[in-house]
Amino acid sequence: MPADNGAASLDAASLDDRDPLAAFRSEFELPDGIYLVGNSLGALPSAARANVEAELDRWSTLGVTGHFTGSLAWKRYHELLTGQLAAIVGAQSNEVVAMNALTVNLHLLMVSFYQPAGKRNKVLIEGHAFPSDHFAVESQIRQRGLDPADALVMVEPRSGEETLRTSDILDAIAEIGDELALVMLPGVQYYTGQRLPMAEIVEAGHAAGATVGFDLAHAAGNVELELHEWGVDFAAWCSYKYLNGGPGAVGGAFVHERHVNDQSLPKLLGWWGTNPETRFAMTNQFDAIPTVESWQLSNAPILSMAALRASLDMIERAGGMPALRAKNEQQIRFLDARLEQLAGRVANISPKNLSERGCQYALQVLGGNGKQVHEELEKAGVYCDWREPDVIRVAPVPLYNSFADIDRFVDILDEVTQSNGGETA
Numbered sequence: 001m002p003a004d005n006g007a008a009s010l011d012a013a014s015l016d017d018r019d020p021l022a023a024f025r026s027e028f029e030l031p032d033g034i035y036l037v038g039n040s041l042g043a044l045p046s047a048a049r050a051n052v053e054a055e056l057d058r059w060s061t062l063g064v065t066g067h068f069t070g071s072l073a074w075k076r077y078h079e080l081l082t083g084q085l086a087a088i089v090g091a092q093s094n095e096v097v098a099m100n101a102l103t104v105n106l107h108l109l110m111v112s113f114y115q116p117a118g119k120r121n122k123v124l125i126e127g128h129a130f131p132s133d134h135f136a137v138e139s140q141i142r143q144r145g146l147d148p149a150d151a152l153v154m155v156e157p158r159s160g161e162e163t164l165r166t167s168d169i170l171d172a173i174a175e176i177g178d179e180l181a182l183v184m185l186p187g188v189q190y191y192t193g194q195r196l197p198m199a200e201i202v203e204a205g206h207a208a209g210a211t212v213g214f215d216l217a218h219a220a221g222n223v224e225l226e227l228h229e230w231g232v233d234f235a236a237w238c239s240y241k242y243l244n245g246g247p248g249a250v251g252g253a254f255v256h257e258r259h260v261n262d263q264s265l266p267k268l269l270g271w272w273g274t275n276p277e278t279r280f281a282m283t284n285q286f287d288a289i290p291t292v293e294s295w296q297l298s299n300a301p302i303l304s305m306a307a308l309r310a311s312l313d314m315i316e317r318a319g320g321m322p323a324l325r326a327k328n329e330q331q332i333r334f335l336d337a338r339l340e341q342l343a344g345r346v347a348n349i350s351p352k353n354l355s356e357r358g359c360q361y362a363l364q365v366l367g368g369n370g371k372q373v374h375e376e377l378e379k380a381g382v383y384c385d386w387r388e389p390d391v392i393r394v395a396p397v398p399l400y401n402s403f404a405d406i407d408r409f410v411d412i413l414d415e416v417t418q419s420n421g422g423e424t425a
């Protein structure tokens, strides 16, 4: 689908007809309107109801024995998610676990992988990091008795530019060099939608002698990942965005195989990290599970995991991330082509290159009345979000958004930007 404005590239109906994933839309319960905020909260898979209901039934009939009974025994329930999550992030099953929530996991992993030693104590993040990530890193630095004013280094887009240049990130890493302890960056940036070159960042970080971790909140379930192959030290993500796990869903964590059984790493411990065979012997002898599961603290949130399994099953049935990404690239080309019609009124600040972006667009209304345009879009039934200071985020999600959704969205955006006088810019 070339973005050439040819008639074929603008025909949503025929694209939907030819879409091998089109049927998955009917397996979701979507709010009325055009749902384009999978970047914030993925839609509800109908099967999540049945999965959650099944666990409520087991709770009702089995009570506490549900922990040990049958193939869905809660004691090992988290293991049911591991294989599918590992496939989504490109990992081995000993490297991935569903646990806690994103910010909690970032903290747990930084306890292990941020090890300041002498002058090697700096953490490189991006200047526009999601506030929770920024707070987490700052507080980790203080926790080690260091001052963020010295130890926190931020890489920023150049003045007048919206996205980060790869060369600026790599130069920053090389420059900090033997003072760099940790690089922590997003896989996909939450505001601009920019996808960072993770493999290159890992290589540069390791060459400088640092560990490299990623926040995959906007990458997991959005773009193809090869965490194992790339040698990423650790990563964490939430499951309520592109993984459709539901509000506050259980998060995920990755630790590379070369670290999972390293007992010399500092780590916060809990009973869910110890050998399940002896866990209930209630001794005070910690016997670390020889996988990333040893980072687990508490018994698992079963209802949340039950809901998430519905979505993971669907992603697997759809053909996994390669299939999702193939459709998404078509959707991106289609939306890019349609937005050309609004050039001069609306600009997408996400990178143009497909390899540097996922589903999400960051639309700026030229003329500066973006907030008002966002309100008009919502009134017209478009679910999208406003992020300060000035973008409207929309994300066509391959499993449940049709090309017709995109088409109608652009029609509405066209209308509201005309009536908002955005053309003056």
Ligand SMILES: *Cc1c(COP(=O)(O)O)cnc(C)c1O
Pocket: 101, 102, 103, 104, 130, 132, 133, 186, 190, 215, 217, 218, 238
């Ligand atoms: C969504 C998001 C979060 C949210 O963190 P929680 O701990 O799940 O509340 C954090 N960081 C980034 C980059 C995000 O996109």
